[in-house]
Amino acid sequence: xxxxxxxxxxxxxxxxxxxxxxxxxxxxxxxxxxxxxxxxxxxxxxxxxxxxxxxxxxxxxxxxxxxxxxxxxxxxxxxxxxxxxxxxxxxxxxxxxxxxxxxxxxxxxxxxxxxxxxxxxxxxxxxxxxxxxxxxxxxxxxxxxxxxxxxxxxxx
Amino acid sequence: xxxxxxxxxxxxxxxxxxxxxxxxxxxxxxxxxxxxxxxxxxxxxxxxxxxxxxxxxxxxxxxxxxxxxxxxxxxxxxxxxxxxxxxxxxxxxxxxxxxxxxxxxxxxxxxxxxxxxxxxxxxxxxxxxxxxxxxxxxxxxxxxxxxxxxxxxxxxxxxxxxxxxxxxxxxxxxxxxxxxxxxxxxxxxxxxxxxxxxxxxxxxxxxxxxxxxxxxxxxxxxxxxxxxxxxxxxxxxxxxxxxxxxxxxxxxxxxxxxxxxxxxxxxxxxxxxxxxxxxxxxxxxxxxxxxxxxxxxxxxxxxxxxxxxxxxx
Numbered sequence: 189x190x191x192x193x194x195x196x197x198x199x200x201x202x203x204x205x206x207x208x209x210x211x212x213x214x215x216x217x218x219x220x221x222x223x224x225x226x227x228x229x230x231x232x233x234x235x236x237x238x239x240x241x242x243x244x245x246x247x248x249x250x251x252x253x254x255x256x257x258x259x260x261x262x263x264x265x266x267x268x269x270x271x272x273x274x275x276x277x278x279x280x281x282x283x284x285x286x287x288x289x290x291x292x293x294x295x296x297x298x299x300x301x302x303x304x305x306x307x308x309x310x311x312x313x314x315x316x317x318x319x320x321x322x323x324x325x326x327x328x329x330x331x332x333x334x335x336x337x338x339x340x341x342x343x344x
Numbered sequence: 345x346x347x348x349x350x351x352x353x354x355x356x357x358x359x360x361x362x363x364x365x366x367x368x369x370x371x372x373x374x375x376x377x378x379x380x381x382x383x384x385x386x387x388x389x390x391x392x393x394x395x396x397x398x399x400x401x402x403x404x405x406x407x408x409x410x411x412x413x414x415x416x417x418x419x420x421x422x423x424x425x426x427x428x429x430x431x432x433x434x435x436x437x438x439x440x441x442x443x444x445x446x447x448x449x450x451x452x453x454x455x456x457x458x459x460x461x462x463x464x465x466x467x468x469x470x471x472x473x474x475x476x477x478x479x480x481x482x483x484x485x486x487x488x489x490x491x492x493x494x495x496x497x498x499x500x501x502x503x504x505x506x507x508x509x510x511x512x513x514x515x516x517x518x519x520x521x522x523x524x525x526x527x528x529x530x531x532x533x534x535x536x537x538x539x540x541x542x543x544x545x546x547x548x549x550x551x552x553x554x555x556x557x558x559x560x561x562x563x564x565x566x567x568x569x570x571x572x573x574x575x576x577x578x579x580x581x582x583x584x585x586x587x588x589x590x591x592x593x594x595x596x597x598x599x600x601x602x603x604x605x606x607x608x609x610x611x612x613x614x615x616x617x618x619x620x621x622x623x624x625x626x627x628x629x630x631x632x633x634x635x636x637x638x639x640x641x642x643x644x645x646x647x648x649x650x651x652x653x654x655x656x657x
């Protein structure tokens with residue numbers, strides 16, 4: 189749940205709040221789960237709607253634990269070069285995913301983070317399976333292009 | 345060569361297409377270099393997306409959720425379902441629609457060009473009368489229609505603002521530690537403002553209202569404060585928190601404020617609402633549903649009348 193929320197919320201603190209809200213909603217509305225779909229489909233639908241709701245009422249608040257932009261990254265002296273590169277690649281990938289429009293990001297996150305099938309994604313997002321396939325195609329292509337562009341910028 | 349097959353590429357790579365569709369895409373790809381390039385990009389994207397692993401939430405988030413889930417709901421608490429609060433708004437809208445229709449019907453009718461009707465003298469009186477009536481009806485619908493409320497048994501969710509407020513109300517006693525013991529509304533407001541919170545406290549001194557102080561009742565993930573006061577010697581607690589941190593604060597309805605009323609077996613009455621990004625729960629044993637505890641804060645005469653009317657129902 190947190191992994192999906194993190195890619196939808198674009199912010200770790202917001203993702204933590206979404207996760208908490210999802211758990212409370214699940215606990216509260218569990219009796220309403222009729223079993224017509226898989227539990228995970230129902231769960232991820234709650235994650236998606238909760239993240240959307242929070243996004244609508246989002247206010248720009250400065251969090252005290254926020255690191256100001258432009259601060260130098262903290263690098264541990266004992267950190268291996270390979271670990272550093274790996275971390276950098278993960279950061280670049282995360283940024284490329286965050287750049288995707290929401291309608292393309294949602295199916296991608298549900299497919300590759302939550303491991304949902306096309307049918308489950310279509311139920312969670314209330315779109316047809318054809319639309320899921322189409323959005324995945326476009327999302328994957330744009331992700332590759334964005335990642336490659338970020339990679340090129342970093343090498344310059 | 346046929347049409348390009350961009351939209352089917354993810355399905356083709358994931359083996360989600362029927363054999364016939366797969367054959368068709370495969371045939372097209374063999375003869376189209378553009379689509380071959382695009383397919384490589386889609387496949388690269390899939391490879392990248394597969395590297396997005398499931399991330400564990402921070403330990404503090406897990407602890408926060410566990411603490412919330414452990415908080416037992418108060419089985420005695422009764423509340424009304426949120427859907428009930430839409431009724432006042434819709435009823436007002438319906439009334440406004442009715443008067444609007446009446447206004448349309450009251451317009452003078454003109455005949456069609458060519459008929460003798462459009463040459464006949466037209467009286468504007470019906471239109472004027474209906475317009476005034478319609479305007480008065482809309483104003484009445486929006487200003488004087490009392491909010492409808494109802495009670496239905498339901499449990500407040502664990503960790504909700506109501507649970508925090510009820511705990512603060514039952515705990516009672518003077519504030520301690522970094523909390524503030526004061527009878528000054530200005531000092532209490534300043535204390536709240538530092539924490540990003542606010543509460544509408546009457547600035548004028550009234551004999552029936554005694555401010556006791558403000559207490560920090562924050563929980564993990566929820567910054568909350570309790571304003572303690574007494575009305576005619578009866579204790580009341582107003583708990584406020586950021587609405588974004590509260591899972592279940594009622595928001596504004598279609599055309600009016602949604603307030604959730606709840607009561608407990610031991611006579612505590614809870615009102616919960618949200619306003620300007622803050623959520624509030626007021627707990628007391630006052631009034632019909634506790635609305636009288638609100639009266640002290642509101643200097644607006646119209647709102648006081650509305651609250652008094654609600655309290656008298």
